[in-house]
Amino acid sequence: MERTLVKDIRSQIGKDVTVKGFVQVIRDQKAVQFLILRDHSGMVQVVVERSEANAQFNQILASLARESAVEVSGRVVDNPRVKLGQVEILLSDSNSEPVLPVDISGQTLTEIDKRLDWRFLDLRRPENQLIFRIQTTVEQAMREFWVAEGFVEIHTPKLMGSASEGGAELFTLPYFGQTAALAQSPQFFKQMAMAAGLDRVFEIGPVFRADPSFTSRHATEFTSVDMEMSWIDSHADVMELEERWLRHILEQVKDKHGAEIKTFYDTEVVIPEIPFPKFSMAEAQQILRREGHKPPADTRTGDIDPQGERVLCEYVRRELGHEFVFITDYPKDNRPFYHMRYADRPGITKSFDLLWKWMEITTGSQREHRYDVLESQAREMGVTLDAIQFYLDFFRFGCPPHGGFGFGLARLLAALVNQGNIREVTFLHRGPNRLVP
DSSP: OOBOOGGGGGGGTTSEEEEEEEEEEEEEOSSEEEEEEEETTEEEEEEEEOSSTTHHHHHHHHHOOTTOEEEEEEEEEEOTTOTTTTEEEEEEEEEEOOOOSSOOOSSSOOOHHHHHHTHHHHTTSHHHHHHHHHHHHHHHHHHHHHHHTTOEEOOOOSEESSOSSOSSSOOEEEETTEEEEEOSOSHHHHHHHHHTTOOEEEEEEEEEOOOOOOSTTOOSEEEEEEEEEESOSSHHHHHHHHHHHHHHHHHHHHHHHHHHHHHHHOOOOOOOOSSOOEEEHHHHHHHHHHTTOOOOTTSOTTOOOHHHHHHHHHHHHHHHOOSEEEEEOOBGGGSOTTBOBOSSOTTBBSEEEEEETTEEEEEEEEBOOOHHHHHHHHHHTTOOGGGGHHHHGGGTTOOOOEEEEEEEHHHHHHHHTTOSOGGGGSSSOOBTTBOOO
């Protein structure tokens, strides 16, 4: 018999159906057995009376454990006393897979590393499955917005002959007698698209960072969301587009998942007002001093540590009633060589980070498109020119002024549902000590 999803059972009253899913709860009583079955669309109650005729089914249900994978066939009956859609299934057939090794009911708190060891079971929890339905909506909304704005989707190489973000945090591997690197960013190729006249491009894809961090916001492989656009006047044009883009995304998420997010994560999806608050790095540092924040000793001058980001976000929420804030005008020493600098302030870049709720989710800038200036800045920053000559060549024959940003998908999801660790919202996390599953 063809499978029926739980969400469609209400329309099948009086008919025989087959449902397939996981055992949520079993109540094995003296006269009757109840099984709550869960698939990705909802839960339904299955009932089997204890009798000689049902002895085979009674034995199967008695032996089942939570999270067993089962297939159940039976007749749908209307029962107003049942809370799960006021319907239940009278069992006529059942088939179960072997008992699963862990209980993931969520009734007990299990440390995250243990749950990641059994991620395929952890993902059965409805709140975790919601994450990936939200992610699907987010990516669809991103693409809808960009296509409407004249953007083209590209897929850039993940094997490179040189670093895309400098020499640090680089994975290398042998490549037919050469040494290749896994792409840390599609940055160089996005800019190639600008030189090629594609005008506006975006990519959603994996990037790799050999970062030995064990923080709640870092991973060695993650999904990066990138865009680049030509004929801008400054980085303000990029920020203005990102504001409208994020507003569109959150409108779609709120419309499709707002109620579930409130139920499972007890948080509201807030549609942000435009424009977002903006502070220069110098202004942000003044606010942090007034708020009494003292950065760790190893924080780079002209940068903001994670706790400082939290303090700034709380300040903006309290004083301005907003969840987002742009920090602009970073010192050149804290930005890559390809960020454009102000003509009257050569030590400051036309760059920005976007903070949401408590952390940075975006880094962007206007790029330097003039060949001689770009070459000079690369040399000044200690970049080996021979290694990036292919990149510099993009700008030899004319390139429009352009800019863009890179955006962390997992960070957006974590902030959206108020999860403090991106591992909670990543399908399979990769970090310095995790390569399996």
